[in-house]
Amino acid sequence: MIWPAIWPRLRRRAALPFRMLAIARVLARHDALAAVEDLEVFPALVAFLRRLGPKAKPGRPGEKLARALVELGPSFIKLGQFLATRADLIGERMAGDLAQLHDRLPAFPGAQAREAIEDELGAPLEELFLAFDETPVSAASIAQVHFAVTRPDAPVESDTAGAEPPLGGGPAPEAPPQRPGPPVEGVPPDQGEARAVAVKVLRPGIERAFERDLDLFYWLARLAERTQPRLRRLKPVELVDLFASTVRCEMDLRLEAAAASELADNFQGDDSYVVPAVDWERTGRRVLTMTRVSGIPLDDRQALIDQGHDIPGILQVAATIFFNQVFRDGFFHGDQHPGNMMVTAEGAIAAVDFGIMGRLDRETRYFLGDMLLATLSRDYRKLAQVHVDAGFLPPGQSQELFAQALRSVCEPIFGRPLQRISFARLLGQLLSLTESFSMPVQPQLVLLQKNMLMAEGVSRQLDPSLNIWLLAEPLIADWVRANRGPEARLRHGAESFGRALERLPDLLRHLEVVSRGLAEQGVRLHPESLKALDRRRSTARLAMGSCLLAAAALALALIALF
Secondary structure: OHHHHHHHHHHHHHHHHHHHHHHHHHHHHOOOHHHHHHHOOOHHHHHHHHHHOOOOOOOOHHHHHHHHHHHHOHHHHHHHHHHHOOHHHHOHHHHHHHHOOOOOOOOOOHHHHHHHHHHHHOOOHHHHEEEEOOOOOEEOOOEEEEEEEEOOOOOOOOOOOOOOOOOOOOOOOOOOOOOOOOOOOOOOOOOOOOOEEEEEEEOOOHHHHHHHHHHHHHHHHHHHHHHOHHHHHHOHHHHHHHHHHHHHHHOOHHHHHHHHHHHHHHOOOOOOEEOOOEOHHHOOOOEEEEEOOOOEEOOOHHHHHHOOOOHHHHHHHHHHHHHHHHHHHOEEEOOOOHHHEEEOOOOOEEEOOOOOEEEOOHHHHHHHHHHHHHHHOOOHHHHHHHHHHOOOOOOOOOHHHHHHHHHHHHHHHOOOOHHHOOHHHHHHHHHHHHHHOOOOOOHHHHHHHHHHHHHHHHHHHHOOOOOHHHHHHHHHHHHHHHHHOHHHHHHHHHHHHHHHHHHHHHHHHHHHHHHHHHHHHOOOOOHHHHHHHHHHHHHHHHHHHHHHHHHHHHHHHHHHHO
16 A cells, blocks of 8 residues: 555654754754854744744854754754855855864663674674673764674684783783784784774664654755745755765765775875775674774874874875875865874874765866966966866856956965965865856865865864975875876877777767668657657747747738838
């Protein structure tokens, strides 16, 4: 029957107005309606709710909104983090406030984590792990992380075989001769030995809760498109589509495992960047197991100094890693806040949490390189042409006026001390021109800009006298010269021509098949296509008749005038 299938959705739709009222009360309680006022969305409704709320509270609108989103729960925290990447929509200040949104929630019971692991991996926990700490080390909106030690596949007969390696990351107990040495961080798991791991487990019921809130987000997006004409350019429904696909990917931990594996492959042989290895035997859609890494948080300056680390050296490593991810590989960690980055005892940078990743295809990387060259040479006509060549400036928009707008954004930065120049904010201001010139928003560049802001913030916190992008400048210059210089353009042109020649035999063969079919059978159309042509032909006849009648009426009117 259809009714049982659609009843849950109908029930959720009927509950939307009540859910909206509850959300409005939370926003009013935190005085977060100021953020909605700044966006000028539903002003009459906001004014009414304002009267019901408490007096104004201290803080910027974005800070108040962040506090309200935390109270509203996981889906809204993720929505706030998503909006933080869209400074082009909500403004740089509010985006900056939402970027500080803490993705921390109370932990769910360890017993539920055990049950989820056993259901997902199809085995008792004791068969999977030698030790499992039910107290999580971190709890976020979608998942939480537990420390554990893997169980060796083959038992070892010795006095120390039953001893449990410590959960806190200390040295493993002395091993018998036939067992390999203690776990090494960043080395792929060997099923013949016990290894310290981190186990990420999805929150129970998170998928169902997200789908419920997603109904609300779609309803609001459609309402905004119908009632707020100025928001239609931003395509609210498509934004919710993008948000939904992003979070659904985060809720499939196999995809996060694949992202970590790809990132590790990109840095294979590079000891400066540590990516935990995936334990695929203990990973599924709702469970992710990786080797455990440890270190000092990247923004803890005093702890780094106390451990004897060289701060400029660490920033050089960070700049090189960022460059390699963005320009060399076109695949970068999309959430590089200090909580996800740490410095190991050897001075390498280790990363965790690969749920959000960014990709830049080769053409986008070339666009960034060309944009950088034109900006540094202060050639704004060239910079505008770069946007035209990339297809970002819509037809009908004045290229000269766009060049003038680019000058207004870029000129103020020249003449400043280099350590005071924020290239992330420059990129953000360039992206903010999208509204004035009806340019399509490039989500991958917005995510890149968000990560550049994070990197600059950490860099200035560690050493205000350094600009992290100046450390990467020689690498970027070499890459631009190798990939966008005259010789590189000639080489790429030759490669494109070669690829076209390779496809030519297939093209000719397909053309021959089509030509033979036309010669033997003529043009054959599907019946539905014929019906559509008949309808269009009838419409064309009516349109032609209307045009002829209008022309005749115009002729008669002219004759009457004369």
